[in-house]
Amino acid sequence: MGSSYENSYRSKSIFSTGNLILAGIGWAVLALLYFLLFSAKVPGANGGESRAEWYVIGTNIFEALAYLGAGILCLRNWRSPQIVSGRNVWLAIGIGMLSYFLGGIFFGYTEIILKEEPDVSIGDVFFVVTYLCLGTGMILAAAHRRINLEKWQWLIVLAIGVFGSLLAWWISLQQSKELELLGTILNWFYIVSDVAILIIATTLLLAFWGGKVAQSWRMIAAAAFSLYIADMWFKYAQGPNYQSGEILEVFWVFSGVLFGMGAVLEYDTSLSRSRRERGRKRA
Template identity: 75%
Template sequence: MSKSYENSYRSKSILTTQNLILASLSWGVLALLYFLLFSAKIPGPTGIETRAEWYVIGTNIFEAVAYLGASLLCLRNWRSNQIISSRKVWMLIGIGMLAYFVGGIFFGYTELVLKEEPDVSIGDIFFVLTYLCLGTGMVLALFSRRINLEAWQWLTVVLVGGLGSFLAWWISQQQQPSSNQLALLLNWFYIVSDVVLLIIATIMLLAFWGGKVSLSWRMIAAAAFSLYIADMWFGYAKDLPNYQSGDILEVFWVFSGVLFGMGAVLEYDASLSLKRRASGRKRT
């Protein structure tokens, strides 16, 4: 047996569905424990309570690994010829995850290294790209399946969309108005994008309910819900006195990346299972 074959077999045996799901869940649980145990603020030299810098660095690492991992898993689906859903959908979601990873790196660098909190930064370019790619990918995923919701399901979509819009509007009214027109435009873009993703996720959750193949898309919907929760909290908290990143609800950013990755893994596994069953029927 050649060494290259041994390395290929070993890598494939490690990247099983069970191992990837277990790793994703473990990362999410570790992140939750990290936020719960170390997010408390302590009095600084000036008497102002702040979080330890090592803790904030840790939160950035948890987020970065979650989104980078999700990006790699989604792009694996895009490259696979066996994926039953549209590969373009996974390409867009994968690019969105990668863009969020890069945007988070810029955000962390600006906050931790430069000690700045600008209204607009280079990271916003990548965050905007994230929303555009995610929104397009999730819409294409819905179009690939016939949407036939019942009346109560559409009512649920309207209620969730209405509540989500009201919360986003209320938070936007609590924010301090910015004199920077670009920052104001970006803020509204993020608010509208979060609400749109929330509505798409609700439709997706109801439309893809039931069946093993649909489980991956329920994970994607849950990831969008988590992103909405974290974004809404950040929109509210960033204008509070002495705000510093690392609040407990920001763990939902990590959850979002983890869930996107899990959705990709489950889709990959379901696709391989269907292909194996199809090939088995052909042989018989």
């Protein structure tokens, strides 16, 4: 009995809030160092310059594990009946994170193994699911909490929405690569989705500001900003000579890590609130 309790306690302590947050920060720092130290292009066999294949594989691993971990942590929130923002919120976000993980796997396989860069691939199916699920989860979170912002807060949301839209529109005009019809449709879907998620995340951040789950939604907002930065850079850099692994692509890793940290903080807040309520009932 004592041995079973000790093993259970050790297991819980390994996956404590503090350890999970430190693991997320550590993963983000390692990814940043990896991108900074090894992202330089080296001379290739054909006389041009390219990044080492092992480096590109490493960037895919950093990104994939960040979103896989975030998906698992979000689904842990979904399974918890005490979760503050609503279980369906985290189910939708969790599915979105796992979809992004799968999309990245297929994208990496197409780029690294098949040596292809198609405008549309099977990975796009999972990326589309990601944006739909993220949007659904954030809208459910807004519906769960009455949005009652001050005028200055709405001005912040409006300013971010206008800036994000103008930047996305400018970047879309800079693209020199000709896309097929489906590729063009997907491109605009991603642009609109990035801006929409940015606006929703900002609104939720301001709505939850100062509340019991403010910390978790700060992380989610930061994750949405990171996703926007990485996506906009990817759209700007795309062209005939595009190669994966530019430094700004580390924001994809940051986004996955921040979504996971947001899930961890909400889980911890929800459990603490549940314990306090049980304590009051006993008293």
